[in-house]
Amino acid sequence: RDPDTGRFVGVVELYDLDQKSRTAAAGKVKNAELIFTQDTNVLEAMEKLKNFVGDAVPVIDTEADTLLGVISEAKIIQAYLNMVNRLRQEEHATL
Numbered sequence: 191r192d193p194d195t196g197r198f199v200g201v202v203e204l205y206d207l208d209q210k211s212r213t214a215a216a217g218k219v220k221n222a223e224l225i226f227t228q229d230t231n232v233l234e235a236m237e238k239l240k241n242f243v244g245d246a247v248p249v250i251d252t253e254a255d256t257l258l259g260v261i262s263e264a265k266i267i268q269a270y271l272n273m274v275n276r277l278r279q280e281e282h283a284t285l
Contacts, residue, residue, distance in 0.1 A: 197255045201248060226261065227252045232273055235266045 201222045224242050226235060226249045235247075246260040 198248065198250050198257045222248050225250050228258060232266065232269050235261075236270050239263060239266060 199219055201220055223244065224238055224247050226238070226247050228249065228251055230238075230249070239247075242263070244263065246262045247266075248260050249258045250256070251258050
């Protein structure tokens with residue numbers, strides 16, 4: 191996050207923060223490989239995760255260009271599986 195504007199500027203990978211490095215975290219900011227917006231749904235997220243390697247994805251407010259938070263890959267998969275299970279239950283429900 192830019193300290194002056196509050197705008198999202200990128201990510202710092204955990205493995206880049208080794209204890210021996212003298213470079214501050216701000217000097218290790220990279221463009222995010224994958225970004226979700228406040229409007230990204232579970233199906234879109236799963237589709238975008240196909241080629242993603244990482245633990246978490248930033249979620250950005252596109253209007254303010256600010257970071258809303260991060261979501262882990264595991265939480266996205268869990269939400270998808272919950273959605274699939276709900277749909278299965280609805281399909282097999284008896285009237």
